[in-house]
Amino acid sequence: MFKELNPILHSQLRLAIMSILISVEEAEFNYLKEKTGATAGNLSVQVDKLKKAGYITVTKTYKNNYPLTICAKTRKGIDAFEEYVMALKSYLQKPN
Amino acid sequence: MFKELNPILHSQLRLAIMSILISVEEAEFNYLKEKTGATAGNLSVQVDKLKKAGYITVTKTYKNNYPLTICAKTRKGIDAFEEYVMALKSYLQKPN
DNA sequence: TAAAGTAGTTTATAATATAAACTATATTAT
């Protein structure tokens, strides 16, 4: 009846991060921070969890002498996101 | 951009409970237990949280000498569920 | 060169989810 909800994605901030990354090629740490409204600390932790799950890649580089962290979705991340959306639907469907 | 996800509903088991109650007039504790696959302990705790939030009513009675707990949605619960679904959509929409 | 700013990470804490252990009563087997 109810499908399992992937706990890595069933988190407001991680879901927001993935949602953004699904729609763009890649995103800077600060872009994610602004769009989600998260604190840097929280974002850092959740980005790391998504990376460890293999759902995103995290590339560390420099821009204008400052550290720059760039995130991008992986195939595995896309698949997990889509499966999560499907699973969620089993909870939201209104039986008419 | 992203709407807040009501933390009372953003929980797999509580969402499942509400999802069931949305579709029926009322439901017995054991019915919820079977449909959700939850343990009795976990279900008991989450039912209590939904009750304390004012999202469901919990009526304790007896059937065949045994305790019987019956749950039903409230107007507040319906509203919260519908708002949660709306909020979720801001995370799931695929920009084409 | 001190103060403030940028870009994060690490860590401590509070909140949550969950199952194990427990309570209370009923039924069934010996």
Place this chain on the structure above:
DNA sequence: ATAATATAGTTTATATTATAAACTACTTTA
């Protein structure tokens, strides 16, 4: 009669999570 098992939950202990505060490291500006 009473011991064992079943029913219907609740309470509690523990593990996991989410989160912000504190911190690191470096850069720019006054």
